[in-house]
Amino acid sequence: MPLFERTFDTRTGLRFLSVREWKEAHPGGKAIAYFPVYAPVELIHAGGMLPAGLSGAGDRLDIQHADARFGSFICSIVKTTLEMGLTGHLEPFDGFLFSTICDSARNLCFVMKRNFPGMYVDFLHLPHNPSSPAAAQFLAEEYRRILSELERVGHCKVHEDAIRSSIALYNRSRALIRKLYTLRAQNPERVPTSELYQLIRVGNFLPVEEHITQLEQALAQFHSCTARRRDSIRIVVEGSFCEQPPLPLLRLLEEAGCYIVDDDFVIGQSWFESDVPTDGDPVLALASSYLDRSVYSSVRHDFRKPRWDGLVDKVRRSRADAVLFLIAKFCEPAYFDYVPHKQELERAGIPHLQLEFEEKSFTFDRLRTEIETFVESLVFD
Ligand code: SF4
Numbered sequence: 001m002p003l004f005e006r007t008f009d010t011r012t013g014l015r016f017l018s019v020r021e022w023k024e025a026h027p028g029g030k031a032i033a034y035f036p037v038y039a040p041v042e043l044i045h046a047g048g049m050l051p052a053g054l055s056g057a058g059d060r061l062d063i064q065h066a067d068a069r070f071g072s073f074i075c076s077i078v079k080t081t082l083e084m085g086l087t088g089h090l091e092p093f094d095g096f097l098f099s100t101i102c103d104s105a106r107n108l109c110f111v112m113k114r115n116f117p118g119m120y121v122d123f124l125h126l127p128h129n130p131s132s133p134a135a136a137q138f139l140a141e142e143y144r145r146i147l148s149e150l151e152r153v154g155h156c157k158v159h160e161d162a163i164r165s166s167i168a169l170y171n172r173s174r175a176l177i178r179k180l181y182t183l184r185a186q187n188p189e190r191v192p193t194s195e196l197y198q199l200i201r202v203g204n205f206l207p208v209e210e211h212i213t214q215l216e217q218a219l220a221q222f223h224s225c226t227a228r229r230r231d232s233i234r235i236v237v238e239g240s241f242c243e244q245p246p247l248p249l250l251r252l253l254e255e256a257g258c259y260i261v262d263d264d265f266v267i268g269q270s271w272f273e274s275d276v277p278t279d280g281d282p283v284l285a286l287a288s289s290y291l292d293r294s295v296y297s298s299v300r301h302d303f304r305k306p307r308w309d310g311l312v313d314k315v316r317r318s319r320a321d322a323v324l325f326l327i328a329k330f331c332e333p334a335y336f337d338y339v340p341h342k343q344e345l346e347r348a349g350i351p352h353l354q355l356e357f358e359e360k361s362f363t364f365d366r367l368r369t370e371i372e373t374f375v376e377s378l379v380f381d
Contacts, residue, residue, distance in 0.1 A: 014060050014084065018205045019092045022050050030094040030154050032120075035081065035105055036242040037299050038268045039097050039124065040286050042166040042276075043147050045208060047154045052093065053204030053268060055244050056080045059360040061087070069111050070104075075330040076358045077243035078104045085112060095120035095153050097146070100128070101242065101299035102333050120153045122146060130291040130302045139287035147283070163282035169208050171278070176215035177270040181262065183222055185318040188234065188259035190225040194250045201244065201266045230257075233378050236320045237263040238311060238341065241297055243328035245357045252364050253324070257375040261318040267297060298333040307337060308344035315350055321378055324371075325354040351378060 019031050031050040034041070044051035057080035066082040084090050096119065098109035106123070113121045125142050127135040147158055177200060184191035199218050203211040235253075241264045253260060272293040277285045294300055296310030315323060323345055327334040338354060345352050353374045355367055 014057060014089050016052070016089075016092045016205060018207075019050060019052055022207060023092060026050075031092055032095040032097060032150070032153070033090065033093040034097040034268075035099070035101075035108065036077070036268055037099075037101055037297060038126075038271045038290075038294075039099065040143055040146070040290075041208075042163055042170055042282075042286060043143060043158070044097075044150060045166040045169070046162040047147075047150045047156050047158045049094075049150065049154050050207060053266070054081055054096075055201065055204055055266070056359045057084055057089075058244075058246060059362050061089070069115075070107075073330055074104050075243055075328050076360055077328070078108045080359065082108060082111060082115075085116065095122070095150075097122050097124060099124040100126050102331075104330075104332070105242075120149065122149055126290065126300070128301050131304055135291055136284065136288045139290055140281075140284045143283050143287055160282055163286075164278045167276045167282055167285065168278050169212070171272075171275040173203070173208055173212050173215065174270050174272055175275065176212065176219060180215065180219055180222065181270070183219070185261045187229075188232075188261055189227045189229040191222045192254060193260040193263065194247060194254060197250055197263075197265050198247065200269050203269050204266065230259075231379075232257045232259045233321045233375055234259050234261045234319060236261065236311070236315050236318060236323045237265070237326050238314075238323055239298070239325045239327040239331070239334040239338070240265050240357075241267045241299065241334070243331060243359050245326055245328075246359060246361055249326075249357055249361065249364055249367065252368055253371060256368065256371045257379070258324070258371070261320050262314050264295075264297065267295060271295060298337040306340075308340045311341050312344055312348050312350070315345075315348075320350075322351040322353070322374070324374075325352060327354065327356055329356050329358045 023029055023031060029049065031052055032044045033052045033054050035054050041051040056077035061080055061083055063079050063083050065086040066079040069082060070079055096112055098105055109121060109123045124146060127139050129135060151158055180196060184196060199214065235258045237260050244265060272289055273295055274293050276289040296305060296307045298307060325338055342352060355370060
């Protein structure tokens, strides 16, 4: 069995076991779920609450109620999240946080508000123009508003020192993930993506302290792994920043001869490229970091750093041979960016392939053929 499979299954299942365990160990403690892609988890953690990243229901839930609230052209994660709510699966949570990633997520927030009137459901307005001199102050004020709501829900007062301590913890977690990604890019045979993905994704539901321990142990294990390098192509996977691809699809990529050397899976777990400062005003530090330290993403607009340049940099940095656009069905931000990304890759002479998935997919015969053909075209070029 792969290293992390048992933990992944038990912690990320529909019962949210790790969230329930945490609440049993912390009587009266509150768990706040956030919808992808990014949330200022430090503010939740500093209030003594458990932040948990939602990531859809995969193929474990049939849609029976959510279809009545959303059109058929909406991505799966929006529908399965609502379905989980309408069928009582989100019962361990005491609040939900959404942000401005796309129209579907925005609508989900307000559908949830309407369907769960007694629940804390909030919408975080992230700035769309980071070059504006007012952007940092605007976001800091938005974070302070969220903070006062969290204090109300958690019956607590969140002090600046607690936020600084939480920032330090999450800095540690993000630094470990960066190290794991660097190790994988250097030695992809030692760090199978199908295992790394589970390790990072399980962090959505674990207390950060426990996840840091898992990341440290995994880093040591991957370092000492002696797997032999296969004759595979090196690819960057782009476009799976919100709805997550099924694990068997990642295994299929590896079996078909791909080493994934960089990706944007569960990107909220490693949102900052460098540490958030722990001195000064911690709320302002988080806001300024969102503007100046965030990774590029199709759900964050920053014309100071075009996302297509970011993708080419990523390919060069990871010495990838090609890019695979792995895009969730009906994901507007990913499809909007596909065109400029593709144009930039073609200018740079970087091969690419685009595939579509749904979190609930379980057969991949057509995708297998496309991937194998793509790999062969590169190997025998
Ligand atoms: S998968 Fe895409 S369209 Fe769906 S909620 Fe996420 S960002 Fe929005």
